[in-house]
Amino acid sequence: xxxxxxxxxxxxxxxxxxxxxxxxxxxxxxxxxxxxxxxxxxxxxxxxxxxxxxxxxxxxxxxxxxxxxxxxxxxxxxxxxxxxxxxxxxxxxxxxxxxxxxxxxxxxxxxxxxxxxxxxxxxxxxxxxxxxxxxxxxxxxxxxxxxxxxxxxxxxxxxxxxxxxxxxxxxxxxxxxxxxxxxxxxxxxxxxxxxxxxxxxxxxxxxxx
Ligand SMILES: Nc1nc2c(ncn2[C@@H]2O[C@H](COP(=O)(O)OP(=O)(O)O)[C@@H](O)[C@H]2O)c(=O)[nH]1
Ligand SMILES: [Mg+2]
Numbered sequence: 001x002x003x004x005x006x007x008x009x010x011x012x013x014x015x016x017x018x019x020x021x022x023x024x025x026x027x028x029x030x031x032x033x034x035x036x037x038x039x040x041x042x043x044x045x046x047x048x049x050x051x052x053x054x055x056x057x058x059x060x061x062x063x064x065x066x067x068x069x070x071x072x073x074x075x076x077x078x079x080x081x082x083x084x085x086x087x088x089x090x091x092x093x094x095x096x097x098x099x100x101x102x103x104x105x106x107x108x109x110x111x112x113x114x115x116x117x118x119x120x121x122x123x124x125x126x127x128x129x130x131x132x133x134x135x136x137x138x139x140x141x142x143x144x145x146x147x148x149x150x151x152x153x154x155x156x157x158x159x160x161x162x163x164x165x166x167x168x169x170x171x172x173x174x175x176x177x178x179x180x181x182x183x184x185x186x187x188x189x190x191x192x193x194x195x196x197x198x199x200x201x202x203x204x205x206x207x208x209x
Contacts, residue, residue, distance in 0.1 A: 001042060001051040001161050002072050006094050007079035008087040012113040014055055015144035016079065020154050023147070042158040044166075051158060070101035075108070075161040077153065080128075082112040082141065083120040088128070095135050107160035108137045111153055116143040 005013045014036070021038045036055040041048050054069050078094050080087040091110065098106065110132040112123060125141065132139035140156065142149040 001049050001074050001158065001165070002054065002069075003051060003075040003077065003157055003161065004054045004056065004069055004073045005077040005079060006056055006098070008081070008084070008090050011079045011081040011084065011087045012142075012144045013077075013079050016077075016111070016113060016142060016150055016153070017053060017055055019144045019147050019150045040154075042162065044162055049162070051161075053154070067101045070098065071103070073102055073106060074165060075157045076102065076106055077109055077111055077157055078137075079111045079113055080123070081114050082123045082128075083114055083117045085122045088112075088123045088131075091131060105164060107157060107164050108135065109140060109153065109157050109160070110135070110137045111140045111142055113142050113144060115141045115148060116146045 005017065007013055017038050021040070037052045038055075040051045040053065042051050043049075054073070076098055078091055078098070080091055082088075098108070110128065112125075112128050115121075125139075128141075129139045138156070140149055140153045142153055144150060
């Protein structure tokens with residue numbers, strides 16, 4: 001399974017993934033270098049699927065992020081910052097690029113991040129929900145800083161991807177992880193439950209440039 005996170009620069013995409021993956025948050029805006037991803041697992045009954053979540057790597061300003069990733073993606077998280085109107089207005093642009101370059105049946109979700117900055121909010125929940133509905137998406141609000149709704153967001157998009165791929169008769173057998181050879185990072189919640197640690201994923205490879 002491949003999921004991508006899109007949205008303007010500095011809305012918190014890397015922070016969302018970092019918080020999800022290793023429960024860390026930093027106040028620094030560390031530009032992602034190259035194409036970055038985290039790896040996790042999605043469990044459904046007896047089955048376990050490898051999931052790669054691609055981060056859009058600091059090229060946001062061009063709005064032309066590596067379209068081959070769009071084509072591979074089964075799921076998209078479109079993110080904006082609830083304190084930044086422009087990032088919300090640009091959701092339209094991001095949606096257009098998805099319509100143009102991604103599979104039409106791709107699973108999608110809209111996310112308004114930084115809800116810990118409620119006093120600086122400039123995008124209402126109602127406005128965001130409306131746009132999301134117009135594009136056939138659900139809307140989540142998150143705080144990567146305070147770890148609000150992050151696990152739920154990622155669980156939601158993986159559930160949607162699963163439903164799309166496996167409830168509609170298509171199959172991706174090669175994606176099934178048999179748990180023997182691949183080095184995988186379990187979801188943090190699962191790791192916590194089992195007491196296991198978490199490895200560092202692709203998000204470690206960043207530069208402070
Ligand atoms: N207050 C607050 N700041 C956040 C949140 N998420 C990210 N940030 C900050 O916003 C800036 C950009 O975050 P980053 O994850 O690098 O954004 P990206 O360019 O979309 O990947 C950084 O300074 C983060 O610390 C959040 O939920 N709340
Ligand atoms: Mg980033």
